[in-house]
Amino acid sequence: MTYEFRSYPDREMLAIDLADQLASELRAALSHQDRAALAVPGGSSPGPVFDALCAVSLDWDRVDVLLTDERWVPETSERSNTRLLRQRLLVNRAAAARYLPLYAEAPAPEGALDALAEAIAPALPLSVLLLGMGADLHTASIFPGADRLDEALAADAPILLPMRAPGAPEPRITLGAPVLDGAMKKHVLIFGAEKRAALEAAKGRPAHEAPINAVLTDAVVHWAE
Numbered sequence: 396m397t398y399e400f401r402s403y404p405d406r407e408m409l410a411i412d413l414a415d416q417l418a419s420e421l422r423a424a425l426s427h428q429d430r431a432a433l434a435v436p437g438g439s440s441p442g443p444v445f446d447a448l449c450a451v452s453l454d455w456d457r458v459d460v461l462l463t464d465e466r467w468v469p470e471t472s473e474r475s476n477t478r479l480l481r482q483r484l485l486v487n488r489a490a491a492a493r494y495l496p497l498y499a500e501a502p503a504p505e506g507a508l509d510a511l512a513e514a515i516a517p518a519l520p521l522s523v524l525l526l527g528m529g530a531d532l533h534t535a536s537i538f539p540g541a542d543r544l545d546e547a548l549a550a551d552a553p554i555l556l557p558m559r560a561p562g563a564p565e566p567r568i569t570l571g572a573p574v575l576d577g578a579m580k581k582h583v584l585i586f587g588a589e590k591r592a593a594l595e596a597a598k599g600r601p602a603h604e605a606p607i608n609a610v611l612t613d614a615v616v617h618w619a620e
């Protein structure tokens with residue numbers, strides 16, 4: 396597993412530069428295919444990247460945008476990744492993109508899983524993927540110790556899986572590792588010394604202990620303090 400590690404002087408420069416790279420890769424994908432699919436994380440890290448990316452000029456109406464994972468909470472919740480996306484990415488020029496949701500009103504992810512996966516399937520493979528990572532080495536909602544970890548990491552994992560984990564306060568829904576790993580371009584966004592050290596310490600560990608390792612081959616990791 397080899398990945399490139401890019402260190403930036405600060406988070407603002409990282410956000411601008413990374414948004415620029417994502418935009419270039421989307422443009423390149425759109426130059427030889429009708430539509431491109433962009434998958435992005437939720438959580439606390441990607442907001443500034445979204446702020447820069449939503450303003451770039453590209454054929455957004457030919458871009459499908461989806462989350463890598465969602466917390467099973469309504470959009471009114473502060474913890475909703477969809478809410479973040481609607482506020483910070485699906486605005487400005489990027490408002491023209493087609494959004495493929497990872498949440499529907501149902502008491503649990505199992506109640507909406509098939510319909511959500513069916514809508515995503517035609518947009519695959521992902522053209523451009525941006526992932527986040529927790530200090531526990533989870534990525535998307537593939538957590539160490541999660542109930543369906545083995546299933547999510549398997550070569551024949553479904554597109555979408557429900558997930559429950561000790562480190563996650565609510566049920567989750569997540570893209571499976573093969574869909575993530577199969578993206579044409581892969582980027583991981585991490586901030587802070589703790590995550591950098593965790594990623595370094597993850598080298599050589601099996602993916603069920605360090606899920607991030609399932610998606611790192613040929614990825615670019617973007618880091619700032």
Ligand SMILES: O=C1O[C@H](COP(=O)(O)O)[C@@H](O)[C@H](O)[C@H]1O
Binds near residue numbers: 438440465529535536
């Ligand atoms: O819960 C989640 O966590 C990860 C990492 O989030 P961060 O707040 O540490 O940046 C995120 O990538 C994922 O999409 C989200 O659901």
